[in-house]
Amino acid sequence: xxxxxxxxxxxxxxxxxxxxxxxxxxxxxxxxxxxxxxxxxxxxxxxxxxxxxxxxxxxxxxxxxxxxxxxxxxxxxxxxxxxxxxxxxxxxxxxxxxxxxxxxxxxxxxx
Amino acid sequence: xxxxxxxxxxxxxxxxxxxxxxxxxxxxxxxxxxxxxxxxxxxxxxxxxxxxxxxxxxxxxxxxxxxxxxxxxxxxxxxxxxxxxxxxxxxxxxxxxxxxxxxxxxxxxxxxxxx
Numbered sequence: 001x002x003x004x005x006x007x008x009x010x011x012x013x014x015x016x017x018x019x020x021x022x023x024x025x026x027x028x029x030x031x032x033x034x035x036x037x038x039x040x041x042x043x044x045x046x047x048x049x050x051x052x053x054x055x056x057x058x059x060x061x062x063x064x065x066x067x068x069x070x071x072x073x074x075x076x077x078x079x080x081x082x083x084x085x086x087x088x089x090x091x092x093x094x095x096x097x098x099x100x101x102x103x104x105x106x107x108x109x110x111x
Numbered sequence: 112x113x114x115x116x117x118x119x120x121x122x123x124x125x126x127x128x129x130x131x132x133x134x135x136x137x138x139x140x141x142x143x144x145x146x147x148x149x150x151x152x153x154x155x156x157x158x159x160x161x162x163x164x165x166x167x168x169x170x171x172x173x174x175x176x177x178x179x180x181x182x183x184x185x186x187x188x189x190x191x192x193x194x195x196x197x198x199x200x201x202x203x204x205x206x207x208x209x210x211x212x213x214x215x216x217x218x219x220x221x222x223x224x225x226x
Binding site for chain 2: 043
């Protein structure tokens with residue numbers, strides 16, 4: 001039973017355009033959500049997070065939106081760059097609990 | 112400041128042998144997690160330490176896996192005896208939560224291949 005879902009295994013976007021990665025969760029006890037980026041042969045790297053008391057968090061080209069009623073969050077990357085090509089993992093947790101990861105979405109930014 | 116380090120980066124062992132993976136978390140981080148990624152799929156939780164205590168070990172696949180965290184510092188994950196299905200990339204992560212949730216920082220992973 002997957003508590004964190006990323007229904008798009010892959011996504012291709014043209015350089016300079018917006019990339020939108022989606023994530024859905026089922027556990028209403030989650031109150032903290034994160035996005036990690038992973039390059040081949042490396043560990044996941046923290047990108048951006050959002051607490052359940054917020055609906056938007058922005059950091060440079062990266063913005064995460066949270067819709068608690070729909071149990072949905074999304075990561076927007078604007079503008080997309082070729083170096084953004086990686087696997088993006090959505091993760092969720094409650095205080096004191098472990099991080100639960102989604103299956104990942106492979107983003108390819110085409111020059 | 113050093114990040115999370117894992118050793119070895121790669122390990123190839125035969126079925127039935129024993130392997131021990133090591134993780135050094137970021138200094139001062141009480142929370143230490145072990146995760147595994149098999150066949151390039153999702154990152155699955157194995158175990159969570161808070162200092163030297165096992166907070167949650169519900170993700171450990173079976174009793175062939177043994178994790179320890181000596182003195183609340185580094186951690187080891189031993190697989191004995193290893194089976195073919197244990198192959199994958201084992202990640203360690205650490206975090207420090209003081210009243211608020213924070214992100215976890217991951218090591219580069221140990222790629223385990225059981226042949």
